[in-house]
Amino acid sequence: MTGPRYTALVQTLPANVPFVGPEQQERARGAAFAARIGANENAFGPSPRAKAAMAAADIWKYGDPASHDLRLALARRMGVDPLNIVVGEGIDGLLGYLVRLLVVPGDVAVTSDGAYPTFNYHVAGYGGVLHKVPYCEDAEDLPALITRAREVDAKLIYFANPDNPMGSWCSGAAIEAALRDMPEGCLLLLDEAYVEFAPEGAAPEIAAEDPRVIRMRTFSKAYGMAGARVGYAVGAAALIQSFDKIRNHFGMNRAAQAGALAALDDQGWLRQVIADVGAARVEIARIAEACGLRALPSATNFVTVDCGADGDFARWVLADLVGQGLFVRMPFVAPQDRCIRVGCGTQAEMALFEAALPRALAAARGDTP
Amino acid sequence: MTGPRYTALVQTLPANVPFVGPEQQERARGAAFAARIGANENAFGPSPRAKAAMAAADIWKYGDPASHDLRLALARRMGVDPLNIVVGEGIDGLLGYLVRLLVVPGDVAVTSDGAYPTFNYHVAGYGGVLHKVPYCEDAEDLPALITRAREVDAKLIYFANPDNPMGSWCSGAAIEAALRDMPEGCLLLLDEAYVEFAPEGAAPEIAAEDPRVIRMRTFSKAYGMAGARVGYAVGAAALIQSFDKIRNHFGMNRAAQAGALAALDDQGWLRQVIADVGAARVEIARIAEACGLRALPSATNFVTVDCGADGDFARWVLADLVGQGLFVRMPFVAPQDRCIRVGCGTQAEMALFEAALPRALAAARGDTP
Numbered sequence: 001m002t003g004p005r006y007t008a009l010v011q012t013l014p015a016n017v018p019f020v021g022p023e024q025q026e027r028a029r030g031a032a033f034a035a036r037i038g039a040n041e042n043a044f045g046p047s048p049r050a051k052a053a054m055a056a057a058d059i060w061k062y063g064d065p066a067s068h069d070l071r072l073a074l075a076r077r078m079g080v081d082p083l084n085i086v087v088g089e090g091i092d093g094l095l096g097y098l099v100r101l102l103v104v105p106g107d108v109a110v111t112s113d114g115a116y117p118t119f120n121y122h123v124a125g126y127g128g129v130l131h132k133v134p135y136c137e138d139a140e141d142l143p144a145l146i147t148r149a150r151e152v153d154a155k156l157i158y159f160a161n162p163d164n165p166m167g168s169w170c171s172g173a174a175i176e177a178a179l180r181d182m183p184e185g186c187l188l189l190l191d192e193a194y195v196e197f198a199p200e201g202a203a204p205e206i207a208a209e210d211p212r213v214i215r216m217r218t219f220s221k222a223y224g225m226a227g228a229r230v231g232y233a234v235g236a237a238a239l240i241q242s243f244d245k246i247r248n249h250f251g252m253n254r255a256a257q258a259g260a261l262a263a264l265d266d267q268g269w270l271r272q273v274i275a276d277v278g279a280a281r282v283e284i285a286r287i288a289e290a291c292g293l294r295a296l297p298s299a300t301n302f303v304t305v306d307c308g309a310d311g312d313f314a315r316w317v318l319a320d321l322v323g324q325g326l327f328v329r330m331p332f333v334a335p336q337d338r339c340i341r342v343g344c345g346t347q348a349e350m351a352l353f354e355a356a357l358p359r360a361l362a363a364a365r366g367d368t369p
Numbered sequence: 370m371t372g373p374r375y376t377a378l379v380q381t382l383p384a385n386v387p388f389v390g391p392e393q394q395e396r397a398r399g400a401a402f403a404a405r406i407g408a409n410e411n412a413f414g415p416s417p418r419a420k421a422a423m424a425a426a427d428i429w430k431y432g433d434p435a436s437h438d439l440r441l442a443l444a445r446r447m448g449v450d451p452l453n454i455v456v457g458e459g460i461d462g463l464l465g466y467l468v469r470l471l472v473v474p475g476d477v478a479v480t481s482d483g484a485y486p487t488f489n490y491h492v493a494g495y496g497g498v499l500h501k502v503p504y505c506e507d508a509e510d511l512p513a514l515i516t517r518a519r520e521v522d523a524k525l526i527y528f529a530n531p532d533n534p535m536g537s538w539c540s541g542a543a544i545e546a547a548l549r550d551m552p553e554g555c556l557l558l559l560d561e562a563y564v565e566f567a568p569e570g571a572a573p574e575i576a577a578e579d580p581r582v583i584r585m586r587t588f589s590k591a592y593g594m595a596g597a598r599v600g601y602a603v604g605a606a607a608l609i610q611s612f613d614k615i616r617n618h619f620g621m622n623r624a625a626q627a628g629a630l631a632a633l634d635d636q637g638w639l640r641q642v643i644a645d646v647g648a649a650r651v652e653i654a655r656i657a658e659a660c661g662l663r664a665l666p667s668a669t670n671f672v673t674v675d676c677g678a679d680g681d682f683a684r685w686v687l688a689d690l691v692g693q694g695l696f697v698r699m700p701f702v703a704p705q706d707r708c709i710r711v712g713c714g715t716q717a718e719m720a721l722f723e724a725a726l727p728r729a730l731a732a733a734r735g736d737t738p
């Protein structure tokens with residue numbers, strides 16, 4: 001008996017995954033990590049109100065497929081209409097839907113070389129052709145992305161502000177200015193997963209009905225609910241409504257919907273988390289600099305640390321940190337792969353990092369103890 | 370400025386949704402439902418152990434993208450290898466992934482006319498051509514589905530056992546016998562969402578590596594966790610692994626993973642729920658028969674009640690029940706649309722149904738009070 005007849009595209013796709021989870025690394029090493037500071041999660045966690053709302057949810061009921069109440073609250077906060085907002089299973093899920101709306105085999109998308117791999121995964125998954133633009137001084141280069149999009153007739157540009165994995169950012173005004181050069185029929189996907197951590201002015205002013213941009217945000221980062229899978233996209237109503245043609249309408253976890261709504265209502269908690277993250281950023285920079293390394297400026301909940309040599313050296317540092325029980329990751333692409341990416345953790349996690357980093361550097365330099 | 374350039378397929382898709390949620394109906398009518406017995410949810414709810422596990426989950430962490438522990442536990446229970454199991458965002462999510470693996474525009478799938486609309490939604494969403502086979506005596510007709518699949522060179526057959534919306538079922542032995550006629554290169558998607566409610570012998574014996582079948586199950590029904598979105602598919606390892614090429618790897622809610630694992634471990638609770646559902650089935654049948662209606666035999670957590678006339682009459686009955694504050698649904702297609710579908714609710718909900726049904730029938734018959 002033969003097996004199922006996969007599509008021609010599926011037959012060409014690799015079975016590798018965008019990221020290996022820390023649990024799989026823990027199973028492979030046979031021990032739990034002492035510090036979980038590698039996936040840009042938020043160790044300070046969600047608002048107690050969000051936790052209470054999740055615990056109180058009637059999980060025997062399906063979630064509201066329209067995510068009505070959450071969309072309404074988000075719309076009020078963003079100053080847009082609820083019809084400008086779609087809620088989905090994390091930004092990852094919404095990325096997949098958006099690519100599906102636009103890309104068939106041969107269609108072109110543009111991103112930065114070394115930017116978020118899950119976007120690339122979805123473009124490849126729908127047969128798209130991906131063009132990559134290098135980082136410029138460790139930041140995604142929006143004007144260059146737009147120029148490339150024009151050259152290759154791209155349907156879609158991925159641009160994150162602030163950026164992951166470098167933690168860099170640009171002003172909203174710079175984004176607004178760059179948008180003037182957007183080619184017709186090209187959509188800018190503005191990933192704002194980390195925007196709550198960024199300085200004032202990092203979010204551009206974009207009219208909800210502007211057909212050139214869709215912005216995506218999440219409850220996974222500043223709101224501390226990565227495990228809940230709640231992302232949202234804001235854009236022109238026609239584009240937002242098109243998600244209804246293809247999305248998993250009953251895909252949202254009901255407790256997660258309630259938790260996100262409650263989290264949004266607790267802006268005091270959010271401010272405290274942002275302050276805690278800010279303090280941890282300072283701490284990571286201090287630890288790095290005490291070891292003679294440079295911490296890159298960060299507008300996110302992680303700090304990218306330049307290990308001062310090449311990618312092989314940084315990979316040694318990373319491997320040693322992992323061996324010491326710290327879950328950390330690093331950029332994939334040169335020259336950014338000279339860095340490691342360290343998440344803003346609890347004080348206990350920061351203390352572990354402070355103890356581990358000198359040893360990891362010594363090991364990478366081949367110093368014998 | 371023009372908008373984004375959607376794919377040709379997306380431009381042809383309707384924006385309507387497979388189901389309107391009860392919350393949207395409540396918003397439209399301006400009042401909450403007194404009985405929520407329309408979405409085949411499980412009012413008896415999840416195991417307290419599952420609730421405790423969900424409340425204890427560290428929701429600030431992403432879920433394990435491999436759903437390792439849950440797959441291991443499911444594999445033990447099913448007597449298969451974990452490589453034969455993929456966990457996803459409900460059966461709805463897994464249906465979408467499976468269709469994407471197999472169907473490009475023009476490819477053919479077969480289902481029953483009036484069976485689960487979300488399968489049809491996904492086939493249409495990937496441009497597939499759907500052939501429909503009529504129900505036979507209010508049951509899906511697997512031999513006829515297979516015959517049709519052979520005639521139209523289908524890649525995929527949808528077949529639910531037990532069936533939704535009719536509640537009917539066939540023996541596992543009958544499925545095993547029918548499988549002998551499966552055409553080469555055709556996959557049977559066996560939707561077993563309700564199988565825990567079915568009599569002994571309803572689940573066929575199928576070797577895990579049988580390339581002809583993928584079976585799907587869920588924590589939404591007997592385990593009482595519809596809002597958690599945890600489904601799983603069991604099939605040949607090569608097919609299961611192919612989901613990794615396209616799925617949202619970080620799509621699973623972490624608390625839902627923990628809750629499902631705990632629910633699986635509380636088979637005593639499951640047995641009690643199945644008993645409670647069985648009692649409610651008897652109660653619905655008694656109420657229907659007291660009104661002179663026939664309750665169809667059910668192997669699910671709902672009972673489909675033959676209103677004894679045509680679809681228009683049943684739609685009147687349904688509309689009146691909804692007007693009385695009972696959330697119920699009904700089959701879409703004739704002649705099954707002579708029925709309404711009533712979920713097994715709490716005793717309070719069954720009492721409301723008992724009070725409402727005679728009034729709804731009188732209204733539909735045009736009797737003046």
